Amino acid sequence: MSRKNQLTAILGIDFPIIQGGMAWVATGELAAEVSKAGGLGVIGAGNAPADLVRQEIIKVKQRTDKPYAVNIMLLSPFVDEIVELVIEERVPVVTTGAGNPGKYIAAFKEVGTRVIPVVPSVALARRMEKLGVDCLIAEGNEAGGHIGELTTMVLIPQIVDAVKIPVIAAGGIADGRGIVAALALGAQGVQLGTRFVCSEECTAHPNFKEAIIKAKDRDAVVTGRSTGHPVRNLRNKLTREIERLEKSGASKEEIEELGAGRLRLAVIEGNVNEGSVMAGQSTGIINNIKTVKEIITDLVEETEQIINRLGGEYNG
Numbered sequence: 176m177s178r179k180n181q182l183t184a185i186l187g188i189d190f191p192i193i194q195g196g197m198a199w200v201a202t203g204e205l206a207a208e209v210s211k212a213g214g215l216g217v218i219g220a221g222n223a224p225a226d227l228v229r230q231e232i233i234k235v236k237q238r239t240d241k242p243y244a245v246n247i248m249l250l251s252p253f254v255d256e257i258v259e260l261v262i263e264e265r266v267p268v269v270t271t272g273a274g275n276p277g278k279y280i281a282a283f284k285e286v287g288t289r290v291i292p293v294v295p296s297v298a299l300a301r302r303m304e305k306l307g308v309d310c311l312i313a314e315g316n317e318a319g320g321h322i323g324e325l326t327t328m329v330l331i332p333q334i335v336d337a338v339k340i341p342v343i344a345a346g347g348i349a350d351g352r353g354i355v356a357a358l359a360l361g362a363q364g365v366q367l368g369t370r371f372v373c374s375e376e377c378t379a380h381p382n383f384k385e386a387i388i389k390a391k392d393r394d395a396v397v398t399g400r401s402t403g404h405p406v407r408n409l410r411n412k413l414t415r416e417i418e419r420l421e422k423s424g425a426s427k428e429e430i431e432e433l434g435a436g437r438l439r440l441a442v443i444e445g446n447v448n449e450g451s452v453m454a455g456q457s458t459g460i461i462n463n464i465k466t467v468k469e470i471i472t473d474l475v476e477e478t479e480q481i482i483n484r485l486g487g488e489y490n491g
């Protein structure tokens with residue numbers, strides 16, 4: 176991997192590897208380890224209020240001076256107070272998900288916070304670039320959690336062609352092969368979520384990590400299409416119940432009520448049957464738990480090996 180590029184320069188990191196800002200999973204402990212290893216660690220604010228997120232920011236600041244980010248989940252009822260917190264704490268980088276962060280961008284720029292929205296479409300990518308964001312994360316629907324319509328394979332080149340700012344590829348990437356593919360599509364960096372869940376330092380319940388390791392190629396399924404908020408989870412009792420409700424024509428409210436509190440149940444309590452085990456389609460290629468440092472070192476080594484092997488050849 177060309178380790179340094181425009182993206183690493185903007186973010187002040189060693190490798191263009193960003194950790195997904197997963198609610199409940201992306202704690203200060205995990206984010207600090209990723210940043211210490213030369214990537215960009217991200218705290219997932221999820222639906223948490225500002226006082227809880229502040230504690231995670233403090234954990235990162237106690238462990239490292241390296242750059243880190245907070246992911247703001249735009250469907251959260253606490254968005255405004257999280258935005259204030261990030262500005263007050265002078266968090267170096269913000270990533271956003273599950274919505275349009277347009278109305279907050281000027282305030283972040285005023286204090287020098289870098290802004291990187293997740294975009295699922297070319298239209299939103301263009302709008303974000305016009306508003307002055309620094310980079311974009313283009314996330315394909317192989318990703319876990321709340322997803323868009325398009326796959327990484329088709330989304331990345333279209334967004335790369337549509338904007339001038341650096342693009343980070345996300346969705347379905349978990350090893351060096353995926354990184355090389357993303358770079359070939361024109362991305363300058365990658366964001367990985369599920370791979371970092373299966374790290375020693377991730378504080379998620381061991382059952383949650385084990386479920387991902389056991390999951391095979393077709394086990395990460397999408398529910399919630401009928402509510403307008405499709406979510407990719409590992410198939411379990413909960414996803415089967417939601418599917419049944421969706422088929423029966425249940426209301427959006429009924430379906431969303433069934434999903435409430437389920438991510439915490441899986442991540443913190445370890446109830447991977449009735450909880451929401453958000454994970455991407457990369458589960459089939461994640462078969463072990465490694466330290467964050469090992470994950471990043473292996474990703475960089477695999478990427479460089481493949482690039483060297485391919486060289487100028489395309490015939491094997």
Ligand code: TUI
Nearest residue numbers: 248272273274275293294295314319320321322323404
């Ligand atoms: O945000 C994510 N992944 C998430 S958020 C989350 S919490 C949640 N739980 C249940 C239902 C909904 C959310 C779990 N996983 N990834 C980034 C992402 N952003 N994926 C898709 C989008 C997105 C979708 C629409 C970004 C912008 C967008 O804009 C629509 C608009 O308003 O133009």
